Amino acid sequence: MAKKESVAKKKERLSHIISGLRGNYPEPRIALDYTSPFELLIATMLSAQCTDERVNQVTKLLFAKYRSPKDYLAVPQEELEKDIYSTGFYKAKAKNIQACCAKLLADFDGEVPQTLDELTSLAGVGRKTANVVLSHCFDIPGVVVDTHVTRLVNRMGIAEGEDAVKLEFELMKLMPSEVWRDFTHLMIMHGRAVCSARTKPKCAECVIAADCPQVFS
Ligand code: SF4
Structure with missing residues (x-):
């Protein structure tokens, strides 16, 4: 699916994925504590x-x-x-x-x-x-690519490879800058809760399964 998908279709699918995840994780936020x-x-x-x-x-x-x-x-x-x-x-x-x-x-x-x-x-x-x-x-948008983001975008067929910088640039092209920050947190939260690296992904209970080609059975 990912190989034949046009950029426009991929953007649309990604937008759908983000909306689906927002429904599940309404308050995407950084988990680190800080005051400055x-x-x-x-x-x-x-x-x-x-x-x-x-x-x-x-x-x-x-x-x-x-x-x-x-x-x-x-x-x-x-x-x-x-x-x-x-x-x-x-x-x-x-x-x-x-x-x-x-x-x-x-x-x-x-x-x-x-x-x-x-x-x-x-x-x-x-x-x-x-x-x-x-x-x-500083409200300067950026896509943060960590291990969760890398794993999920590969599984979802949104971007390919392990090179964080390449993935960052690829993802920036596929989403408007207003969603970059939340996207990272949504990926991390979903990666921890459902699409884990350590255990088999829980595709049967995944809210974005319909938009993900990598359905583990
Ligand atoms: S359908 Fe499965 S592989 Fe795809 S995001 Fe959901 S849990 Fe991960």
Whole structure:
């Protein structure tokens, strides 16, 4: 179905999929807790290879202790490693967070920048993290491609492949920018609840089964 489908048809199907998912998940939102762009930047960096629930547990204490880029640089890396230990990859994450904070102070007056190029110039910040921050804190739309989005768009025959950047550009062409942010959350919520990576997709109870060619029986 996906190979022969015209772009116009695919856009229409995707729009239908989004409407169907909105009916099931009326309030698509980010699962990470934050109160500022800086906190969301740190939380998103910590969320790599970690669940949002775990990150929220860790940031509850972390954000009380470290309130600004200066605070993260005021401790030895080992102390920060201990504070973020349970999010995994704690050595690399602590190193990146401190390098990121140093650059924020050196080049951006300690503020989180508001462009993709500037954000991705920070240590440990890729397009995914940058798009999360831009779309949630600065209303600059972006499609965030994580493992759920990758799996679902492939299963649904909306886009092909595992390359997150290619998928991001492909998806941007298929949807109006007003829905980019919600699309990501809808995919994540549906991926967790119904179209899982770990268990067989529950196609029989999937609200968008009629628009998905990959029906697992
Ligand atoms: S029909 Fe099945 S494969 Fe398609 S989105 Fe729903 S659960 Fe996933």
